[in-house]
Amino acid sequence: MWFIKLIGKLKFTGFVCFFIFVIFFFGPLLNLLLLAFSGEWQYPDRLPSEWSLTWWTFVLQNDAIISSIWLSFLIATIVTLISLLICIPAAYAFARIQFPLRRFFLFSFLLTNAFPKMGLYVSIAVLFYQLNLMNTFVGIVLIHLINTLMYMTWIPSAAFENVHRSQEESARDVGASPLKVFWHITLPMAKPGIIVASVFTFLSSLNEAEGTFLVGIPDYRTMPVIMYSIIADYPSTAGSVFSVILTLPTILLLVAARKFVGAESFANGFKLK
Amino acid sequence: MSIQLSVEGLSKIYQTGEGVRDISIEVAKGELVTLLGPSGCGKTTVLRSVGGFVDPSEGIIRIGDRDVTNVVPEKRPSAMVFQSYNLWPHMTVYDNLAFSLKLKKKKKSFITERVDWALNLVHLTGSEKKYPSELSGGQQQRIALARALLLEPEVLLLDEPFSALDAKLRHELREELREIQAEQNLTMLFVTHDQEEALSISDRIVVMNRGKIEQVAQPYEIYHKPASLFVAQFIGRMNFIKGYAQPDGIRIDQLIFPNERGLIGEVAVGIRPEDVKLSEGKPSIEAKVAKIMMLGHYVEVTLHTIFGQLKMFIDKNEINTVELGRIVHVTLTRIQSFQDSNENYLERNEAYATI
């Protein structure tokens, strides 16, 4: 009997945890959504007393904002493509070649995320001044790449490691050249991991603000950069409208990716060795 | 018979200093030769050298009349089945099997026909649409075998293909493999560390130890005439006791055996349990019955003698002739003595009791 009780207890705790998670995760989102469509909302009312789309029209008719959305997506796409080109070969090398510095290299990717970002960006900015990369498109892409290299190397590398050597060798054995083996066997088997990494890369680039602000101002203003000024200059409703727009692609992409690769592979992408 | 695979003076030394040295093997067309030896003795290294996955440090490998020593795996007329992880999980069974034919740009109707043929051969007709994860371990290995057969290899290489399976399945697949091999007249090099498996399916066995060949012979000969102490220890059950070799014979307690090879001094004497016989006759060894185990059609009796433990096999009908704790007399009908020369015990003397 005691174990039934235990399972019941575990289930209950699980449920409570899930509930807390839902509140913490969806609560602010819901609040944001309500705020975005509200005209007037005063404390202590539970719901807005008046609904309106004023700030939606404001945001969607503002040229600077619209162009920032395009710019953000353009940058995110380019950054994702470039990271794929750079990191897939690197990830494969990390997974297959047992060179001694392997752990150190993987760790160094983590390190870039361990330091305070602003410090890193400022020192990079100094370098960019000398190279005339400040206020350029290339400069922004470069600064985004610093963040994305980690996902793009580490996650696919774990995926490549799950492809066994004998699976590649079998393919050689039946007559495939090394290139064909990579194309027909290794890459498709690592595909879920690569998709997961690409989604993360795309989103991280889409949401990057600090570095973009530092390097891109004044000519290149992406969504998150614009958002700072909107939050500073307009009522909170404008900010929440913009947040919804900013959050939307994240949710859409995650849902799409989940359909594509399945939750299991999502978790596997994190099975780091 | 024509030689289909020949390995000449093959050496492969890894950076660690381990590897194989001076391996020479010839396999005739339609022959099944097994590489047998303990873990780490270099069986896989030899097999992978033949398949093209290991670059030999020295030596020549020929398949048919062709020197393939420097040919890449995809161009070698060999096919390999690995211990596990043979199949590609993102492809169906059909695609796994068809992959090689698609690479060769064969017609679709031809491919379907061949895949059918291969699946029929391994008794898995109708599983084309399944994914490898939907197959049992044994079925996966069968598909791997089918894929190898589709290559119509001049030499089929198998590296412990059944070792991850349970005993019953292993027996079944072993028999099936032997049938297919005979039917298709396949030339095969088979790796195993299971001596029973090797003895049961091989035309010839290559026994390896520490990167070297100890003996190459037919199963019967490997069992009855082991060329070295290692082979004697590794293959089948064997009692080992100490004996003393003198010019006039090899002495074990009261028993004296002919010493035709002229061994000298202390020797290791190996006796198969079936060569230990109960005897009332005079020169015999006194022994106490310590354990009696019924093992199906025969009985294993453990005896204590003054030179240690001795196992004896007797027929199940004779079980009443031994009794726990009683003193019996036994004699040895056949012994093999090994003299320690360079620690290898390669000097061998075979002797039969002259009763």
Ligand SMILES: Nc1ncnc2c1ncn2[C@@H]1O[C@H](COP(=O)(O)OP(=O)(O)OP(=O)(O)O)[C@@H](O)[C@H]1O
């Ligand atoms: N790639 C390698 N690098 C270094 N040493 C290796 C390598 N492959 C094998 N060895 C060493 O060479 C020796 C022979 O290995 P091999 O795999 O051929 O043995 P095996 O007989 O197949 O053993 P098992 O029955 O365990 O599969 C071992 O001592 C092993 O440690």
Ligand SMILES: [Mg+2]
């Ligand atoms: Mg091996």
